[in-house]
Amino acid sequence: MERSAKSTHLDPELSRRLHRALTCGKEELFEAILDSSPEVLRAALRNPALDGNHLLALLGRRDLTEDLLRTVAGLDTVAGNHNLTVALVQNPATPAGVALSLLPRLYLFELVTLSELPGTTPDQRLAAERAIVQRLPTTPLGNRITLARRASASVLDALMKEGDVRVVEPCLANPRLKEASVFQLVSSARSSTEAIAAVARHQRWASRPNLKIAMIKNPRTPSTVFVSLLAGAPAMELRNLAVSGRLGQEQKRLIGEELRRRGF
Template sequence: MDGQSEVQAMDADLARRLRRALTGSREELFITMQDPAPEVLHTALRNRALNELHLLALLKRRDLGEDLLRAIHQTENARQSHKVRRALIRHPHLPTSLLQTLLPLLHLFELLDICFLPGVAPDQKLAAERLIIQRLPTTPLGNKITLARRATATVVAELLKEGHPALMEPCLENPRLQEMAVARFLRGVRADAENISIIARHPRWKARKTLRTAILKHPRTPGIWFALWLPGMRGPEIIQLAASQRLTPSQKSWIKQEMRRRGLA
């Protein structure tokens, strides 16, 4: 076969595939969804037999370009199907502009799933986290507790800020929670005697030197923690603690007693 004949054969094959893409049955469309030619896939989006299952099959492909993803987004199936919108959001080549349009349509824990997708882009994760945080004021407590156990470092730090007793343990157990977030909470207005003690008792956090110092400098820290921790502190640490301007008279009394016992006063 000469070159011209090969071109004619290729053109005929493409024409056949385009015709099948436009007029083929539902079963034939599943075959078309695997076609390598973008123009064939674009044509298939106009097929009256196209449904949600075809688009979900197509979106499993990772070689789709931005133009095709935009075209999928504009189909009636995409506008009506939550599953298709979710599959679009999960596609690694989805344009940022479409991502910003689609993310707000996801449910709370679907947004969280986006944060943990393998290979998720930093801007996708950040956008999902921002939406989760925006929804926190209207999120039921039960969902917040589940979220506290599973969330990213950014989201769990935001939940910890609330200082709700029911959220403290789940937040503190979250392996992604960072020490700086706990220290920041201890400097905030929501830290009270109850949740300060929850942190002080927690096996993961109670031995952190920075957090112990922050707890002992807090005016709402119960006296029991001074009684338990001061004997184990070095002299210079106690002297430095005694200089804190945040301490209450009773807290200062605990420290002075320990300093007298050691001959530091």
């Protein structure tokens, strides 16, 4: 450590850059924050001329150290500036603890953008998705519909659980949606008939065997969908459903007719 400190002290070029970063005016400070030396960057952070525009330019760099970013996060200028907060969270080198503490300050679709950024770490992505899900109960319908078109699989799963057909339909068209989320919807006795019907008529999902069986087993499935699914259901499955306590009498009657049609 002594040798390093002595070497730094004797380096006239570094000393010049340090002094310039600490004392230069606003325009020159933009050049100083491009310096490759962490010491020079720290000096720039102490420059009285430093403002939000300088910090935005600095946070656009992807070669900053965690220590420097931690220092930036502690500046009063950042605390009151939304754009700087977003830039700090989006920098992949920002320490996880710092980034997570700033997530509540982000707007909903800033969280979505963060979860989509190529440089976002798995922990940051997961935290952003959790923050989105936590806000869903108070998110307006229009934003939830937009979210359904863009969201990741975990957020789509939460949106599907709400069961609102106006949100379910755009979810079904999202390529990130997993079959498990659709299965949970069509299996639930709390799902609306409209939401189940949306799945039944969707080109991507209508032919999935597991989803077909789940819809036949659900007492909430619309009768028109139920009848259309019976023809392709295995006879053994229909026999089991005929004695199931979950289905209503009308559905059981339709199952009985289908079995008789097949000669059972």
